[in-house]
Amino acid sequence: MNHKTIKLLRMSYLRGPNLWTYRPAIEALIDIGDLEDCPSNTLPGFYERLTAWLPGLVEHHCGIGERGGFLLRLREGTWPGHIMEHVALELQNLAGMQTGFGKARSTEVRGVYKVVIRTRQEEVGRQALLDARDLVMAAIDDTVFDVAASVRGLKALIDRHALGPSTASIVDAATQRKIPSIRLTTGNLVQLGYGSKQRRIWTAETDKTSAIAETISRDKDLTKRLLAACGVPIPDGQVVGSPAEAWEVAKDIGLPVVVKPSDANHGRGVSLDLNTQTAVEAAYTLADAEGSDVIVERFIRGQEHRVLVVGNRMVAAARGEQSCITGDGQSTVMALIDSQINTDPRRGEEEEFPLDTIRLPENSLVMLELSRQGLTPESVPAAGQVVLVQRTGVMTHDITDEVHPEVAEMAALAARVVGLDIAGIDLVASDISQPLQAQGGAIVEVNAGPGLLMHLKPAVGQPRPVGEAIVEHLFGPRDDGRVPVVGITGTEHTTPIALLLGWLMHRAGHATGVACSEGMFVQMQRIDSSHPSDWEAGQRILMNRCVDAAVLENSPRSILDEGLSYDRCHVGVVTGVPEPTGLQDHHILTREQMRTVLRTQVDVVLPQGCAVLNADDEVCAGLGELSDGDVVYYSQASEHALQAAHCEAGRRFLLVQNGQVVLWRNQTATPLLDLTQPVVARLLTRHLPLPALLAAVAAALALDMSPALVRAGVETAEPLFASA
Template sequence: MTHRTLQVLRVRYLDGPNIWTYRPVIEAWVDIHDLEDAPSNLIPGLYERLTAWLPGLVEHRCGVGERGGFLERLREGTWAAHILEHVVIELHGMAGVPEGFGKARMTPERGIYKVAFRSRTEAIGRACLDAGLALLQAAIDDTAFDVEAAVSELRALVDKKAIGPSTACIVDAAYARRIPTVRLTGGNLIQMGYGVCQRRIWTAETDRTSAIAEGIASDKDLTKRLISACGIPVPAGEIVDSPAAAWSAAEDIGLPVVVKPSDANHGRGVSVALDSREAVEAAWAVAEAEGDDVLVEQFIAGHEHRLLVVGDRVVAACRGEEVSVVGDGVSTVEALIDSQINSDPRRGRDLTLPLDVIQLDRCPTVRLELERQALDCASVPAAGQRVLIQRHANYSADVTAQVHPEVAADAVLAVKVVGLDIAGVDVVCSAIDQPLRAQGGAVIAVNAGPGLLMHLKPTTGEVQPVGEAIVAHLFPEGDTGRVPVVGVSGAEGRAQIAHLVAWLLQSDGRYVGLACDDGLWMGGRQVTDRNGASWDAGRRVLMNRNVEAAVIENGPAVILDEGMPYDRCAVGVLTTAGEPSALAAWHIQDDTHLRNVWRTQVDLVLPSGAAVLNADDAMVAGLAELSDGAVWFYSTQAASPVLSAHLAAGGAAVWLDGDRIVVGRAETRQTIGLRSAPGIAALDPRWAIAGVAAALAAGLADDLVHAALDTYRAPERA
């Protein structure tokens, strides 16, 4: 054996439904060279090295269907490409973005395999592939590999490239509702839905979140004045411009007091329960460094609570806890913080964790708290001595079920007064299950863009379905966020059909987006020349907030190299299958492979939609069984046996009968147009009737289609 090196020949990110699965995948063509003659059971020590480096492989069921299934295959003998698939999937999980789908398939060329695995982010998928290749090669060659370092690099990339957990919970909730999502940037800006029906989110902010309301919420003093005017209890307070003014205000309000930036965020610069001039003036300096203005306000005794308001209801609530350490007579305060607080697995520096680590050099409020106890970071508390570290901003215990209806009503009113649609309302009170006024509680802040992690990862209590609540707020029950999408695939006639369907749809007064080989059209206006039959062009149509209906051409290159630009469609048109040899560059060898390509379009038809299939092409007609929705056949032969059987079973079809375009539904027949109409006469008759069938399947009325056919003119091709 002379060549045992894995070589990646090409990599494609299929960012949409494809021949492998409904969701985005990385597809790599991998040449395993002479390893074709060396399955895993013939490589000494390979099993032991892989299981030592990646113990989680035991959870991979593989084709066996049981825990340990892949390891059974590894012991018995499997090929390097299949092993690579599982290594890459495992690395995704170790990096914090678990993915469960993968496949490896032979091609007609010796030693060359196609390896596909799901990855929601292209950069992360490619990095996992690179790391997996290096790891597997080291295991085959019996050389060293630093798994910990590789996974650490992948985790750092995930922190940069993956959507945050708060955004992810909303995206997952949308997926559960079958609402399509599109990531618009490398960050957390997400489009949910298509065209005119779309909404946008940026973590817990939406396109309904007013910029004016955000500005109000960031000004704590203004917020209090506005919500107080509506009868909501708030602490007394005033803006001050110097340490002396802070103390004067504290005397007027009455000790103890709170000193904080007027635009306080995440608890930064906030000092509470201050009861001396020294503490107040020191706190003023800390707050002034964090914000524009400094606010001194009445201290409200009790627990901090964060209530998440979505729309017109409280959907989650957490209680904050004081954080302290207990001395052992040996360790410094700083060491105790690291061992007793920062060791909490819920704390960290990245956004996937609900609580921050406490770093004394970055937490002046903690240093002030220590000074009030005559301590500093180097002090060594006596054994058993409790040292208070933080009094606020540690929301951890879920109390959603305990919130009193009057407290919830106050929170919702506060959010409406500010003008937000989603907000975190900070409430301080002794008992969240009692009205605020009776216990001297108060609303102390309303926060735009609230964090969701505290509700997703509470220390005690129930995880709250906050993502589902936000999706329901944006898309009430029955709203799918979808506009009618007509996808046109097949070996021939795609652009001609797409143009006709777009014409018919816009004759109904709709703003139609069209992406086809001739270019990109928006509302009947051409905006690009040619190359419109691509993933990018299709996605551009669906991103346009004016689009009320979309017509998108998908040739074989889109399906095989890019993935479909939409997740599902209202109508899926399939013309002809062609020959496998036309797709030989993608290793399409026979009719089975070819059928797998074209079924991609039919698989995407919604249950409420329809597949429009060529009854005169046996392979295309045979895909009818795969449609989740209805089926419309079209044919140039009035006596087509496929049509006859379909109509007899109650189906619908369009066909040519001499010069007439006829539509049939079960027992009814109606002439809907003439082949001799000027615009239609220029079209291949197959594509004319296919376009008519697609328009009818999309819900256009027969008489409207009839009228629009008379005025159709095919665009001139450049």
């Protein structure tokens, strides 16, 4: 087709490891038409327009491997698909979703390319590619493109769809520990680990967080009574039922006082340092709108602090700051807030900013604070007049290294008294480097599900690795959250291999989950025969808390369509690398291309794992060099050209000799299975071919199952196939 534009023919989200990368990615099939004849160095002004819009492209190394590498390719001449790749990556980076992996490859059709970009969020990656197409065409045609609007749109998609920063910090920390993760909802509920080894997080709550403890923490009066009973210093206070009662209690306790809701977090509805009846009664109304009860308590002089406790130890602490404006005799309060506070680069509407912008009259706490000073948003403070705008709820300064050990222990005790595994302890003290009681300080709140952003991105001071602390709390130092996972791919016999191996693992005592074309099985009982995609079926098995081992079948098409359903596996089985059939829509036409698809299964084998490969297929056998772990070969022959060198290296080779399946290692031969036994012969005759039997046995050995157990499992497997 003759055209000079970029047409998007297809866009696919590869959710797991794929032929391009270990990570999720967007693959776009594009047609550049007659632009195939227009590399970048032939387009007048293209380089200048593109780099003016996206100066950050200078940081893209591209294949050159150094800063400015991509710009060099632009000057020398490269094609729109490659340029789209880098533009999409840069737009994601500008939107705050950092990524650097991309590929652009031509197909056998002139002008048709595959463009692949890594993305942390499907919706963001898709839109980045669409915007990249439009931006590249605008640079070619010398028309207008609004980069800022594109970035704003991508940021909005990130805010709407991506994990929040607190949850993302925990997931990133788990990834650094090689612990896999599965996002269970479109929100922040995430599974870390697989099967029975999994843990779950929901922002800063975990599956160790007690529901009773969370309920207690929401009841501020009950929390205070429990803390006081255990010797934790707290301010005197009382639940009240009306504005008038609030004022009476305030007088009894002694002014100034604090008025706050008994069932609220994050500073909502909290008013401090109240000294008049009008202020107390107004604060009661504000607090009453937030919770079921209202508390009046003694005001503790000092600075507000938030101490984060994870697993009975303090891991971070922050100090709050008050927000003030200074009058100039001309500007209104609202104008001064905009010019003196909201211009702070630390403030913004998105979650990435440590401080929020202040909007009036929406912010009721600020409105109350102004009214206490006789001001409104339209008031004009006198020149030099200092106006307090916000006195609470803004934790900005990291002070982790300043906290006195006794204060840290008191905060940890407060979390234990309530029963929370992760808690945000709010305390007031004049000097956090000194014990609380000596200075009249007190713990004022214990919060479940505390925000982590103040510790991840403090306005002042050092970020703290709170995500790492939560992962350490959930997983021991040697725990990677993994159950044994076996992935099987190829074009022949993969289903019977999955069923037989699942049976062998079941006989070995594993609560095994199997996903294959025959359905989904747990403990070899069929739980679903609806035939979801290989990716979905694998994810459902790995989400099952009953499963302590998994066998997952992956067709070549499923790898191309969605990627693998797991990040790494303990055993990867490839039954062969044939000439491709039926994959023309993916432009997989040669055996070498098929090898690239199926090698994905070997690429994800863990270093402590094993690849199981069909030695009778030369191309398949060659995949052994790609395995990070061990390699077990199997062959229907009685001897094989690869056998000697492989076995001398201490590796295992399965052969068929004199009617027996024999395991060779070093110079030792171990008979495993008599193929002439009636039950085995019947199994081979009626239910599965010999290569499938060999592959399943080899995979079982790769999982360190004993030969005797393997033999017993094979000899009792026939009823499984009869019922499948």
